[in-house]
Amino acid sequence: MFELIQSGGWLMVPILACSVLALAICLERLWTLRVSRIAPPGLLAQIWGQVRDGELTLEQMQAIKASSALGRILVAGLNNARFGRDVMKDSIEEAASHVVHELERFLNPLGTIAAITPLLGLLGTVIGMIKVFTEIMVQGTGNANVLAGGISEALITTAAGLSVAIPALIFHRYFQRRVDSLVVTMEQESIKLIEAMHGEREVDYD
Numbered sequence: 001m002f003e004l005i006q007s008g009g010w011l012m013v014p015i016l017a018c019s020v021l022a023l024a025i026c027l028e029r030l031w032t033l034r035v036s037r038i039a040p041p042g043l044l045a046q047i048w049g050q051v052r053d054g055e056l057t058l059e060q061m062q063a064i065k066a067s068s069a070l071g072r073i074l075v076a077g078l079n080n081a082r083f084g085r086d087v088m089k090d091s092i093e094e095a096a097s098h099v100v101h102e103l104e105r106f107l108n109p110l111g112t113i114a115a116i117t118p119l120l121g122l123l124g125t126v127i128g129m130i131k132v133f134t135e136i137m138v139q140g141t142g143n144a145n146v147l148a149g150g151i152s153e154a155l156i157t158t159a160a161g162l163s164v165a166i167p168a169l170i171f172h173r174y175f176q177r178r179v180d181s182l183v184v185t186m187e188q189e190s191i192k193l194i195e196a197m198h199g200e201r202e203v204d205y206d
Contacts (some may be wrong), residue, residue, distance in 0.1 A: 009153045011124040019164045022113045025106045026171045038182050044189045056106045069099045070186050092190045103179045114168035121161020128154025167199040
């Protein structure tokens with residue numbers, strides 16, 4: 001493996017660095033963007049049951065806020081429910097904007113890695129072919145080892161760049177879709193809370 005990396009030339013260093021960074025981002029996002037951690041099922045029903053029974057204390061609200069992203073949004077709305085529907089909605093939207101920003105954390109770098117690693121591989125290809133043609137001009141086509149080394153460098157960097165870019169692109173699209181799905185879920189739960197607090201609907205909390 002080391003010989004393969006070494007034969008790829010110095011451009012293998014940034015490609016490998018990109019692969020390590022992409023792996024770290026993917027693992028972190030897989031752990032962070034869990035439904036149970038962002039929008040736990042049944043949280044709204046639990047909160048509404050406590051509100052309806054008059055059992056929701058300040059300490060419980062702080063615990064709910066710290067437990068999940070959805071809890072943070074719902075508590076922001078509850079804190080301002082007494083000021084009217086519009087103020088409650090605005091406070092929820094403000095909290096949601098911060099939550100969405102956190103959910104999308106590291107996705108831009110992952111997308112950048114997916115975009116630049118094929119270019120790094122292509123650059124390695126160009127450099128390798130330049131070496132091949134330079135050696136052809138100097139030595140002719142008689143030295144097969146030198147020619148093979150340049151072509152090998154070109155092919156290895158291209159393959160390495162694509163090997164990093166393809167999984168990075170797949171996970172980037174996957175995480176974007178998961179964030180969109182979580183945002184829709186939190187938006188629906190927030191609307192239910194607003195309507196329930198202002199007597200426009202009932203939440204089934206049994």
